[in-house]
Amino acid sequence: MPPMFKILVILTSHATAGGSGQATGLWLEEFTTPYYAFVDAGAQVDVASIAGGKVPIDPNSVAAEGKNPASVERFLKDAATRAKLDGSQKIDTLKSAGYDAVFMPGGHGTMWDLPASDRLAKLLTEAWGEGKVIAAVCHGPAGLVNAKDEKGQPLVAGRRAAAFTNTEEVAAGMDKTVPFALETRIRALGARYESGPDFQPFAVRDGRLVTGQNPASSEKVAELVLQAVRESAAGRH
Template structure:
């Protein structure tokens, strides 16, 4: 029997953006999570600090008004319990997983770039041939990651992430600590994007990235594709 794929999902622990509550954008977690789990993968849920993961309140509506994966999550006591008691990132090892995935939400803009443990784990994952993926603001976790040559992981690679114009439209451009698109470009990435708030995702070998919440399903598909191909 072929052993199940193991995917590590790393979430933000940062709960405020200026004076506003923030955290993970729930659909960016739930849509890929269920895509991975339904494909037979073992999915582990971790966060920068461990424990309860903050959820952006704007990403949850009343029952019946959410995306399908969020509705499923609201009825899934086991997954809600896992999000309330996530593993702490520090101490986890890339060798134990086939892929690492980072959902977005504005909280990621504060704690993912500042986490030395995250940068180290992702650099190890890349060097060990694992799939590395992120969506929306999740690519903030890539900005301090090095490839096997010691260069920025994103340099010379096709990358999608939340656009500067989407940030302005969201009213957060004056709140976030940096403009994600601008930072990704400054690291030498071949940054690409589609229309604002429309699905857009890229796969460059083992690196998979998506532009915004609408891109989460496509990112999950590309991660599973990369894992099946063993690239």
């Protein structure tokens, strides 16, 4: 059977937090929980990154075996999916055509390379114009800052959106390290920014735009992405 739908996951390639030298990258559970939710729902999931090749994983997001969230434990035993992260496709080689959704997990690495990527901004702008679902969680919405809607306005402008809060950034001890405050930037772009209590699950869907606040929100984001993809697929048939 062919897959019911195709989802493109775009990850960070950035391994250090600014000039701190502190290791960062992808927050693993923000990838693994949605990834397995998508796969288990019958989706084909392709994994890409800004630079291609091996995706850096934030060491703080992986514990000893047996002490991780269920999706991370599943990933650690899943050689095929680990290989996707070791050999991710470079986004320069990809087009949004053929995908039903584009999803960006977080991790602090995203704050540096996602906003700086012209190719990512173009890919997301094209995907939105083609009627695709665009989604991100935690720091993943950093990838949305230069994406535009069909009118050439910031994609988040006038739309409900969530992202890692300024108070969460302070609590994480990263507010002086990140290149900008994500909540502040999303608000400045004209989003109708929404949030729940710090570090509690919170996600919003505004039509084809799905965003989540923090790592705890990844499961909820995955549910909303699947809901949005199914609705837009039904609308096309």
